[in-house]
Every structure is written in C-alpha cells, then in structure tokens.
Amino acid sequence: MPNESSTRILLTGGQGKTSSRIAQLLQNQGVLARRAGRSLPKPGDQQTGESVRFDWFDGSNHDQILQDVHAVYLIAPPSMNPEEVMIPFIRRAIDASVRRYVLLSSASIPEDGPVFGAVHRYLHEHVPEWAVLRPSYFMQNFTDPGHGHGNSLRQSGHLYTATGDGKIGFVDAEDIAAVGFHALTDKEPPNRELIITGPESLTYDDVAKVIRSVTGLNAAHIHITPEQLTERHMATGLPESYAKNLAEMDIRIRLDGLEDQVTDTVLRVTGREPRSLEQFISEHKSSFLTKVLS
Structure with missing residues (x-):
C-alpha cells in the first residue's frame, strides 16, 4: 500500500453499513479515506474521513473524486444492471492510475450471475489488484x-x-468490513472472491x-x-x-x-472468529x- 500522505482510499456508499465501518478501521490505522455517497453527514454528526457527494448516475465530478486515490471500495446502486454505470467509472479510475478495487457483491451471486456478476467479471479480467466480497x-x-x-x-x-x-x-457487517479493510490495505492483493x-x-x-x-x-x-x-x-x-x-x-x-454455507474467510483473513x-x-x-x- 502506498505510503504517500496524499493518497487515500475511496469508499463509495460512504455512509453505508460496511463503508462507514471500513472508514473507522482506516482511521484507526492512519489511512486517509474519502467517503463518497448521495447523502452527506448532517451538521453535528460525528464523521470519520473526508465526505464528498457522489452519484453513480451523474459523472460530472467523478474525475475529481478519483484524484489522489489508490484504491476504491465499490458499492453498487440498487439496479439490475449496475455495470452500466460502474464499469465506466472503473475505466475512469484505471485512467487515473487507481490500482486496487474491492467490490461488495453477494454470496448468492457468482461471477457469471446477474446484478453484480458483470462488474465482478470486469474486475477479474481488467484490473491489476482486486477482490470481490461475497457476504x-x-x-x-x-x-x-x-x-x-x-x-x-x-x-x-x-x-x-x-x-x-x-x-x-x-x-x-463488522466482520464484512474487517475483511474489506484487509482486501483494501494488505500488501498482497487477494485477486479472488471472498465468500463471507x-x-x-x-x-x-x-x-x-x-x-x-x-x-x-x-x-x-x-x-x-x-x-x-x-x-x-x-x-x-x-x-x-x-x-x-x-x-x-x-x-x-x-x-x-x-x-x-459456512466459510472460514473471516478467521483466515482477520485472525478472529x-x-x-x-x-x-x-x-x-x-x-x-x-x-x-x-
């Protein structure tokens, strides 16, 4: 993982169940996080990391959001075909020299399945460092x-x-976030799916x-x-x-x-049950x- 203070991890779905928990884990380790989502924290709310407004369907600020980012956590919009907006965003990220991508998918949906499957497959085939979380x-x-x-x-x-x-x-979700944290920050990328x-x-x-x-x-x-x-x-x-x-x-x-099904992913990746x-x-x-x- 890069050591430069100017680099950070982008968390889409920034206020969501897993992104918010990953943001806290990143802060605990001194890693900068940029939380991107359709909603921003309310005045007075305790906030971890930088927050920016983000909409999958409005690309007007996507290039700006990707500045100084070396890894992206991908939360799909509620759509049957999220690849229509997610793959163009990933291409922009590749052009911006982002190396690592971690997608939140589902244990129910394999790489050749609907909804998240096309994005899963694209990461597998096109990016240098990746993981797909399938909780x-x-x-x-x-x-x-x-x-x-x-x-x-x-x-x-x-x-x-x-x-x-x-x-x-x-x-x-705490266990999912812990696995996601490792997928985003471990020196060696998983380059595989992780059923959680x-x-x-x-x-x-x-x-x-x-x-x-x-x-x-x-x-x-x-x-x-x-x-x-x-x-x-x-x-x-x-x-x-x-x-x-x-x-x-x-x-x-x-x-x-x-x-x-029951897997040992949480124990194997995080060291705890x-x-x-x-x-x-x-x-x-x-x-x-x-x-x-x-």
Missing part, C-alpha cells in the same frame, strides 16, 4: 429500522420471508427463536409468498425489477439452498426493545 445476509437487517426486517420486528415482532426452511449463513459468512447457517425460524431467547420479544417468522414479498419490498421504495429479484432469491434459498447471531443480538438487545406499537 451472506447481514445481521444488521434485524436491527436497522430502515430495513424490512428491522421495521417489521419493531412494528409487529414478525419476520416475513418466502425462504421457508432454507438456511442462511448470516454475518455481522457467520459461524452457522440458520433458518428464519431459528433467527426468531434466538431473538425470543435473548430479548424476550415474541418474535415469529411469517411464511409468505414471493408475490407478497415483492410487494413488501416495493413498499420500501425498491424498483419492481429489483424487488422481484430479491423475492426470487428467497425462492432459491428455499429450494436450492442458495445461502446454506466471526460473531454469532446470538452474540450479535445480545450486543444489540436494546434495539429490539424499542418496538413501536401499531
């Missing part, structure tokens, strides 16, 4: 009131999915049981149809095509075991006790 579903989905699960847990105590008895290797999971694979019935056990909240997993799930996703503001894709992933989790769901819920117990009554 399972975030544990933070259960504590974030802006996420469908976090919101429904607070409103009704319920989780709504079309996964049936399908299992998922839920992972803490927690220590166990669980059904949503299992998740509800853990929440009940740890918090006392009468949580339950409500099994719904893919069509009903699509409607719920669209109600949060997601485009119909993207909402349908997420619902289809639930079907594949139920029928194909799409997310039923990933956090379990029970540990995560225990550490965030207070967020489950702020239930909003209907």
Whole structure:
C-alpha cells in the first residue's frame, strides 16, 4: 500500500453499513479515506474521513473524486444492471492510475450471475489488484429500522420471508468490513472472491427463536409468498425489477439452498472468529426493545 500522505482510499456508499465501518478501521490505522455517497453527514454528526457527494448516475465530478486515490471500495446502486454505470467509472479510475478495487457483491451471486456478476467479471479480467466480497445476509437487517426486517420486528415482532426452511449463513457487517479493510490495505492483493459468512447457517425460524431467547420479544417468522414479498419490498421504495429479484432469491434459498454455507474467510483473513447471531443480538438487545406499537 502506498505510503504517500496524499493518497487515500475511496469508499463509495460512504455512509453505508460496511463503508462507514471500513472508514473507522482506516482511521484507526492512519489511512486517509474519502467517503463518497448521495447523502452527506448532517451538521453535528460525528464523521470519520473526508465526505464528498457522489452519484453513480451523474459523472460530472467523478474525475475529481478519483484524484489522489489508490484504491476504491465499490458499492453498487440498487439496479439490475449496475455495470452500466460502474464499469465506466472503473475505466475512469484505471485512467487515473487507481490500482486496487474491492467490490461488495453477494454470496448468492457468482461471477457469471446477474446484478453484480458483470462488474465482478470486469474486475477479474481488467484490473491489476482486486477482490470481490461475497457476504451472506447481514445481521444488521434485524436491527436497522430502515430495513424490512428491522421495521417489521419493531412494528409487529414478525419476520416475513418466502425462504421457508432454507438456511442462511448470516454475518455481522463488522466482520464484512474487517475483511474489506484487509482486501483494501494488505500488501498482497487477494485477486479472488471472498465468500463471507457467520459461524452457522440458520433458518428464519431459528433467527426468531434466538431473538425470543435473548430479548424476550415474541418474535415469529411469517411464511409468505414471493408475490407478497415483492410487494413488501416495493413498499420500501425498491424498483419492481429489483424487488422481484430479491423475492426470487428467497425462492432459491428455499429450494436450492442458495445461502446454506459456512466459510472460514473471516478467521483466515482477520485472525478472529466471526460473531454469532446470538452474540450479535445480545450486543444489540436494546434495539429490539424499542418496538413501536401499531
């Protein structure tokens, strides 16, 4: 990694779950971060690193944002074809002499898959240093009131999915960020994909049981149809095509075991075990006790 004080790491999705955590890890190590996103910190908010306004669909300031950058963390926009804007940006970054690129993808989506697949493949084929993080579903989905699960847990105590008895290797965003930090800063680039999971694979019935056990909240997993799930996703503001894709992933989790896996990536890359769901819920117990009554 370059030592020049003028170089920095660009974090797209700068205020998001993983970018914000990576920014803190970079600051702890004295590495400069430029956090780029559609939203900026509010006055008075504690902020880590430099913040700039960034929109994938408006390239007017992209060259400026890439100045003095040697590595980029890539968070895709909510689109079925993010490569349409991401690949031109990566080309600009290559022209600006950026060497390392780390993409946040999904354990459900391989290099030849939809959505993130084309960007994954482009990095593999065209850049000198790269990694693709492929995490399972975030544990933070259960504590974030802006996420469908976090919101429904607070409103009704319920989780709504079309996964049936399908299992998922839920992972803490802190562990994803730790792997991402190493992918961005280690002297030797990974030049590979990294599938990131927690220590166990669980059904949503299992998740509800853990929440009940740890918090006392009468949580339950409500099994719904893919069509009903699509409607719920669209109600949060997601485009119909993207909402349908997420619902289809639930079907594949139920029928194909799409997310039923556990890897040693967190331990191998960071030297520590990933956090379990029970540990995560225990550490965030207070967020489950702020239930909003209907």
